[in-house]
Amino acid sequence: MPSSEHISTHPDSFRVEWIGDPKNFSSRLVTAKAYKTGDVLAALEGLTPGPKAYSSVQISEDEHVELNSDLLYMNHSCNPTAVVDLKKRAIVANKDLAPGAEITFFYPSTEWDMAQPFDCWCGSEKVTYKDIFLHSPVLC
Template structure:
């Protein structure tokens, strides 16, 4: 289900309603008045596998529902509109935390208006806050999203995974 844009009242000139866009012409943030319902859509079309954006505004941070895991025990805050890229079991993007870049998935192009999503277990070993997925991917939907730690190799098949997730999976499977 796609987020629905909400008409917001104009703000007073001295009180901005939202921070300025960090990726104008690339990401359109679609805000919702409902908790965890805002999202992002693409303002450009790109071929499969193309670099969508470099991650340049990130700062180290603790594990949190807004952070992205970058290594075994490290997380960052994106500090940009990329934080509005939601989870999907059929993602449009891969967040490569080793190269600090966001790429279009390898199996299909990105089009203007497409929801910007990534598969959270591709970077998250254990989610700070598990949640019930509502991506609408049918049989491909994983249901409860808790992180890669609880997913079988079979369930992760076909997904691009960050090197730290691959390493943790090898360790888990060896035990």
């Protein structure tokens, strides 16, 4: 969906940007304002239980939820700018973020078994493996 057709769920907090062909997972979520480390970027509200999918977040050993918001556009990074805090039910800034900073999280932090494993090309110096899937704890 081109950004001109996208309706933001959090327009004062962040925006979705499309970098290439929207059909090829070429989007990213960026901040619309500055955040400090520890700030809540978004509460995890209105989550819909669903099956394991590329678009879901695992919240327990056998439960997945759909984010139903712009948060779906957070990309993976081995050096993330945010964390998914399941206890707080929130997305929390992992570092200070200027307006326009990309919001990323470490995908395996919420997945025991990924629906769509992928090769990590995040470019972080912390990448220590290529295939990301979590059947056992894996750290970058």
